[in-house]
Amino acid sequence: MLSILAFFAAIVLLAGAYIRHNRLKKLPPGPPANSLLGNKLPDAFAYRFFEHWTQEYGPVFSIRQGFDTIVVIGRYDAAVELMEKEGSSLADRPRHIAAGDTLSGGMRMLLTPQGERFNKMRRALRSHLQPKSVQDYEDVLHRAALVQLSEISQNPDRHLEFARKYAASVVMSLAYGPDKIPQSYDDPEVQSVNRCLTRLGLAMRPGVWKVDTFPFLRYIPGYLNQLREGHAEELGLFKRLLQEVRDAPVPPPCFGSYLIEQQEQLGLNDSEVSYLAGSMFGAGSDTTASAISVAIMAAATHPEAQAAVREELRALGRPPKMSDKDALPRTSAFVTESFRWRPITSGGFPHRASKDLYWNGYVIPAGTTVIGNVWSVGRDPAYFPDPEAFDPSRWLTDSGELRTDLKSYPFGFGRRVCPGQHLATASVFLNTALILYYFKLAEDEKKPIDVLAFTESANAAPLPFDVVFTPTEGEHAWDATREAIRQELAMAA
Numbered sequence: 001m002l003s004i005l006a007f008f009a010a011i012v013l014l015a016g017a018y019i020r021h022n023r024l025k026k027l028p029p030g031p032p033a034n035s036l037l038g039n040k041l042p043d044a045f046a047y048r049f050f051e052h053w054t055q056e057y058g059p060v061f062s063i064r065q066g067f068d069t070i071v072v073i074g075r076y077d078a079a080v081e082l083m084e085k086e087g088s089s090l091a092d093r094p095r096h097i098a099a100g101d102t103l104s105g106g107m108r109m110l111l112t113p114q115g116e117r118f119n120k121m122r123r124a125l126r127s128h129l130q131p132k133s134v135q136d137y138e139d140v141l142h143r144a145a146l147v148q149l150s151e152i153s154q155n156p157d158r159h160l161e162f163a164r165k166y167a168a169s170v171v172m173s174l175a176y177g178p179d180k181i182p183q184s185y186d187d188p189e190v191q192s193v194n195r196c197l198t199r200l201g202l203a204m205r206p207g208v209w210k211v212d213t214f215p216f217l218r219y220i221p222g223y224l225n226q227l228r229e230g231h232a233e234e235l236g237l238f239k240r241l242l243q244e245v246r247d248a249p250v251p252p253p254c255f256g257s258y259l260i261e262q263q264e265q266l267g268l269n270d271s272e273v274s275y276l277a278g279s280m281f282g283a284g285s286d287t288t289a290s291a292i293s294v295a296i297m298a299a300a301t302h303p304e305a306q307a308a309v310r311e312e313l314r315a316l317g318r319p320p321k322m323s324d325k326d327a328l329p330r331t332s333a334f335v336t337e338s339f340r341w342r343p344i345t346s347g348g349f350p351h352r353a354s355k356d357l358y359w360n361g362y363v364i365p366a367g368t369t370v371i372g373n374v375w376s377v378g379r380d381p382a383y384f385p386d387p388e389a390f391d392p393s394r395w396l397t398d399s400g401e402l403r404t405d406l407k408s409y410p411f412g413f414g415r416r417v418c419p420g421q422h423l424a425t426a427s428v429f430l431n432t433a434l435i436l437y438y439f440k441l442a443e444d445e446k447k448p449i450d451v452l453a454f455t456e457s458a459n460a461a462p463l464p465f466d467v468v469f470t471p472t473e474g475e476h477a478w479d480a481t482r483e484a485i486r487q488e489l490a491m492a493a
């Protein structure tokens, strides 16, 4: 008993010394903290709460959770200076024993620490998701977007569900080939992958797995069994899905085929390539679906911005395509503003400093968790005046072109920036353009949309909301609109 007490006393003393040592290093300012437990954080929407601390303590503030220091960046210039320019020193992730090491076996790219495995995975994903490769997927995206449009035209009340099905179709088809396009979001394979994602989301919730704060808990027999079983299940699923690609008589055009063909050159083992393809679904499906739904929400609640986009789209004289993007700056600006207004990964994803970093006379010590708070960076009043206003014109030059000198970082920062950003942007652009070409969107007066009602999770999804869809030509044009969409879909099939 005495030795256990002595052990814990030593931990407390060491932690105290560590905290004092970091204080001496002049950390960025921050709210006062309990000397042992650190700062109390709200149970929900910490990223919104952090905006208040940004206003109070400045663009870069520090907080503490147990023994860990966390630095939060909430303004544009500081994000560029630290997250972007110091990107190579912030390419690591904080250690996630529960979700990363155990549940993902260290192979889920999002949680993989900086190092050889991360570099190999990133190289493989990048080559397949760069802008040029995304262009090659134009037909897949176009067909899937038309399917979504057609479904909305039949059952407008279910627009959220159709956005989820669209995103699942695109990512499944890109990862495993066109045969894998699900017929519905309830498809058993989509559901199996989603079960894994739910488990991941739970394992990543701060405080759920105490082992992430007290690593010695990992040695308690049986403690991590539930996560180990989860890992075995998801590895089995990801391996089976990739094996189906391997067994196909003709390799389908997809990321899975590329991984199998290039496996040796990429230097990745069977489990790693399986996880890489499987992670694509995890990272890219619900995020894209939520971003499409946010654009729908923005359109329904901002009739003038919506009308400006429709005018541009209608001037084309035919339904828009992905390749029209350069000719549709207002539509692009609308999408970019929807990313800023309600970013999906609102709180950003934690990075880890691999060396001491210096900012304005403060030190961010090596080992610190650094979070670029996407919500706040996109609300920096110096760059985005009246930040809560939805105003696509902030992304346009005086001559109406899309600005290239501004970003709101919805896809994160530096070396860990989302490799799927071009694909996701193409998806949101195409769906927004097609929906606003064919339909006028409005709020239901009896059920106004709560534009702040989102899920509390790493990727925020809008809670169900009602939208009134009316054909662009008016109520009388429902049949003609459905027929026009049906014909376009037939041509694209």
Ligand code: HEM
Pocket (backbone or CB within 6 Å): 109, 110, 111, 112, 122, 125, 171, 279, 280, 281, 283, 284, 285, 287, 288, 291, 344, 345, 348, 349, 350, 410, 411, 412, 413, 414, 415, 416, 417, 418, 419, 420, 421, 423, 424, 425
């Ligand atoms: C609107 C949709 C999307 C949003 C908002 C989004 C956002 C993000 C963010 C914020 C990160 C973390 C960046 C950081 O650490 O600073 C991330 C990482 C990642 N995303 Fe996306 N993403 C989206 C779609 C996609 C798609 C379509 C794919 C793939 C098909 C994808 C694959 C990934 C992967 C693999 C990572 C991990 C990268 C790493 O840790 O190095 N994402 N995403």
